[in-house]
Amino acid sequence: GGLTYYGGLIAASVFGIWFLRREGVPLYQGMDIAAISISLGLVFGRLGCYLGGCCFGVHTEHPIGVSFPPFSPASEAQWRAGLLEAPHLASLPVHPTQLYEALGCLLITALRLFLLRPRKRFDGQVILVFIGAYAVLRFILEFWRADERGEVLGLSTSQLLAVPALLLVVVLWPKWRRRAG
Numbered sequence: 396g397g398l399t400y401y402g403g404l405i406a407a408s409v410f411g412i413w414f415l416r417r418e419g420v421p422l423y424q425g426m427d428i429a430a431i432s433i434s435l436g437l438v439f440g441r442l443g444c445y446l447g448g449c450c451f452g453v454h455t456e457h458p459i460g461v462s463f464p465p466f467s468p469a470s471e472a473q474w475r476a477g478l479l480e481a482p483h484l485a486s487l488p489v490h491p492t493q494l495y496e497a498l499g500c501l502l503i504t505a506l507r508l509f510l511l512r513p514r515k516r517f518d519g520q521v522i523l524v525f526i527g528a529y530a531v532l533r534f535i536l537e538f539w540r541a542d543e544r545g546e547v548l549g550l551s552t553s554q555l556l557a558v559p560a561l562l563l564v565v566v567l568w569p570k571w572r573r574r575a576g
Contacts (some may be wrong), residue, residue: 397532397547401452401559402509404453405445405573407433407442410424411429412423414425414559416422419514421518423517423518423519423522423571424518426518426519426521426522427515427518427520427521427522429505429518429522430507430525431508431512431521431547432521433525434503434504434507434525434529435500435504436498437496437497437499437529438497438500438501438504439497441493441497441500441561442493442494444493445492445493445494445497447466447468448463448467448468448469449468450488450492450493450496450540451463451467451468451469451472451486451490451491451492451493451540451541452489452490452491452492452495452539452540453489453490453539453540453541454473454478454487454488454489454551455489455490456488457471458490459490459491460489460490460491461489461491462485462486462487462488463485463486463489463490464485465482465483465484465485466482466483467485469486469489469541470482470483470484470485470487472541475488477569479549489541490539490541492536492539492540495536495539496532496533496536499532499536500532501531503525503528503529503532506528507521507528507566509524511524514517516572516575517571517572517575518569518571518572518575519567519571520568520572523567523571524562526560526563526564527560527561527564528563529560530556530558530561531556531557531561532555533553533554534553534554534557534558535552537538537550537551537553547575
């Protein structure tokens with residue numbers, strides 16, 4: 396339906412920063428608190444993608460492959476690609492990239508919550524680790540995704556957005572660390 400995670404994250408970030416400032420919450424501390432919720436929310440969001448059949452992966456013969464029901468986004472895409480005789484057939488097995496991402500986001504959440512947060516050295520570190528780790532995770536997962544998305548220079552839109560996200564972390568990390576003194 397044209398809805399994307401990165402677009403939602405950008406819009407929510409703008410609103411979140413406005414809200415934190417309006418309420419007088421220390422900005423970087425507020426972002427660190429929100430970072431845990433954001434990645435945990437992604438876990439449930441990707442489980443929803445799995446149940447809805449969107450964000451599916453490329454065809455695979457590995458035992459981890461899953462078939463989606465007739466008229467699912469996967470079966471219809473495979474039918475349009477000539478891989479199925481009709482869209483009323485179940486899809487060929489595909490990588491469950493939605494579950495890969497849910498598991499990756501759960502791991503990112505756990506590592507930040509239990510390892511990083513108690514040892515953080517500056518406010519904003521938790522959100523920066525989330526942005527960087529999610530950008531890497533999403534960049535890699537996009538190689539296994541097969542749903543229809545934009546592509547430029549052989550990279551998906553999400554891969555192209557992951558690059559400036561990582562650059563943002565590289566630029567902000569030393570700046571925010573120095574600010575913390």
